[in-house]
Amino acid sequence: MRRIPTIIAAAFLAAACTSVEEGPDSGAEAPACDPDLVSALGKWADAGFSGAVAVTGGGTECRAAFGTADGTAPNTDDTVFAIGSVSKGFTAAAILGLADDGALALDDKAGDLLPGLTGPAADATVEQLLLHTSGLEGEHGSDHEPLDRDEAITAISGFTSAFEPGSDFGYSNGGYTLLALIVDEVTGSYRDHMAGEVLTLGGEPFGGFWDGEPAAPGPRAVGTVDGEPSTENGGFPGPYWAMEGNGDLAMTAGNLADWTKALFEGEVISPAAVETLTGTAFDNGDGTAEIPGWVSVGPDMFGTPFVTASGGGGDTGHNATAVWLPDLGMSIAVTSNSEEVIAGDLAQAIAPALAAGEEVPVPEGHAEADPEELAAAEGTYTLETGGTYTVAATEDGLDVAAAGADAVTAMFASADYTAEDVAAHEDLVAALLAGETDAGREELDALEGDLGDIERVELAGTAEEQGELRTYATLFTADGELLVWYALDERGGVGAVTLGAEPPAFTLVPTGEGEYRRELTGAGDGVRVAFADGLMTVTGPAGSVEATRD
Structure with a gap:
């Protein structure tokens, strides 16, 4: 997906827990959460989480919602969210159901099931497509851009092969759209089959499609993309084959939790x-x-086995995570429509605790902000190595824009990515912008078509934003400089890019100890910042650096 440049702005949503029976058209009353769990989740809402949480099975039943669906109306148990790549679990269920019925076999080749398919994709087996081991490499369409069935088949037929099929893993959205095309061919209609056989339990619909029909019933949350409300809120007229099978579904958190449990329990x-x-x-x-x-x-990781799927981070501005704990018979689903604490962040915090029967960890407390102290910290601070921090006071803390690789690196902290992950991602971006790969040569052609000759490129640091690594780079052309960022897959393919980006921005909140902490998205160690005598000291996983006020 290729994103249009946007203006980054802080847009915090109000955080207020809503009991499920207060939601519109709730129907039968759903079980209320344990008060201690609601209290813990409320602290995550204070830290920026806006969305819904559902837990079912294993002796725990909970439906809780926080924040606002559209800036005014609250999120409730009835609020619908796009679930992104969690849709792949539903596509897989459709394929496995058809295999169980004898309509296809996992070792069938895609080309034998789908007339008109050619190239390496035709030789991929159904099992390889299900496991992302087909080796297929390529993009068949952009999110929310019209793509019909024949165009999708033609695009996927043009995919190249990155490795010997079955020998390695390479995540492929196109591979799952190919599975949806197979469902379409075998059943006569992909959407009808999904609606009638996969998204229906006991005669009741469990969600639907984000765009088009059958739509997921219920009020929809408006997502946030780079600080702005998303404009992709279910009005896309189609045709939809760019996202069919790989990221097209929508539902409530409760639907997702109940469906996940029903899936693994054979219903x-x-x-x-x-x-x-x-x-x-x-x-x-x-x-x-x-x-x-x-x-x-x-x-070994958390003391009990689990199965999980996550999706989002696209143009809808939603994120979703589903977790199945087989030893406990427990399903957890989290959906979100804010950027401060996304669904995966919260699921990672609460799932191990719920599995172990322990208290859910909460973010570090937020001290009351002193307006005079905040104002005194404002200004531009420069590192000895050249990077800068531009600090601006807000109502509750400080916003810091980091410019330069040294400044961005010092602010980096992640529970999901290591320094090795960052270095590997930066190497991929450097190779891309040097034109050392097929994807890089295509990207450079596109860039120079828009910007003219690129004289040189300087990497400008990597940040984790919306659950993905984004490596920033400055492009130098005859007309000046342009900041961009790239999020790449593990093989160097472009997952997302913004041209004309603003420097990565970080939120600092006071801790009450004369220092600030970067955001409140975790309960453990993170980045801490102190201001004294014209110095800004940043301490985090990368070490400690000092910047001097200009």
């Missing part, structure tokens, strides 16, 4: 098909394995 597809689901795997070699539509995590 969506047969118990035999569930055994195929959990037994068809590609071992990642790190305690995790890819299974169709999901990632299976062994017990």
Whole structure:
């Protein structure tokens, strides 16, 4: 997906817990959450989470919602969210159900099932597509841009092969759209089959499609993209094949939790098909394995095995995470429509605690801001190595824009990415912008078509934003400088890019100890900042640096 430049602005949503029975058209009253759990979740809402949480099974039942759906109306248990790539789990269920019925086999080649498909994609097996081991590489369309069925088949037929099929893992949205095309071919209609066989339990619909029909019933949350309300709120007229099968579905958090539990308990597809689901795997070699539509995590990481899927971060501005804990028979779903604390952040914090029967960790407390202290910290601070921090006071803390690789690196902290991950991502971006790969040569052609000759490129640091690594770079042309950022996949393909970007911005909140902490998105160590005598001291995983006020 290629994003249009946007203006980054802080847009905090009000955080208020809503009991499920207060939502519009709630129907039968759903179980209320344990008060201690609601209290803990409320602290995450204070830290910026806006969305909904649902837990079912294992002796815990909970439906809770926080923040606002559209800036005014509150999120409730009835609020619908786009679930992004969690949709792949639903596509996988459709395929496994058809395999269980004998309509296809996992070792069938895609080209034998879908007339008109050519190239390496035609030789990929259904199982390889399910596990992202087909080796297929390429993009078949951009989010929310019209793409019909024939155009999708033609685009996927043009995919290249990155490795010997079955020998490695390479995440592919196009591979899952190809699976949706196979469902369409075998059943006569992908959407009708999904609505009638996969998204329906006991005669009741469990969500639907974000764009088009059958739509997910209920009021929709408005997402946030780079600080601005999303404009992709379900009005896209289609055709939809750029996202079919790989990121097209929408539902409430409660729908997602209930469907996940029903899936793994053999109510969506047969118990035999569930055994195929959990037994068809590609071992990642790190305690995790890819299974169709999901990632299976062994017990060593959190003390109990679990299965999970996450999606979002696209143009809808929504994120969603689903977790299945088989030993407990518990399902957890989190959906979000804010950028400060996304669904994956909250799920990562609460799922291990719920699995262990322990208290849910909460973000570090937020001290009351002193307006005079905040105003005194404002200004531009320069590191000895040249990077700068521009500090501006807000009502509750400080906003810091970091310019330069040294400044951005010092502010980096992540529970999901290591320094090695950052270095690998920066190497991929450097190779891309040097034109050392096929994707890089295509990107340079596109850039120079828009900007003219690029004289040189300087990397400007990497930040984790919206759950992904974004490496910033300055492009130098005859007309001046342009800041861009790239989020790449593990093979150097462009996942997202913004041209004319603003420097990465970080929120600092007072801790009450004469210092500030970067955001409130975790309960452990993070980046801390102190101001004294014209110095700004940043201390975090990368070490400690000092910047002097200009």
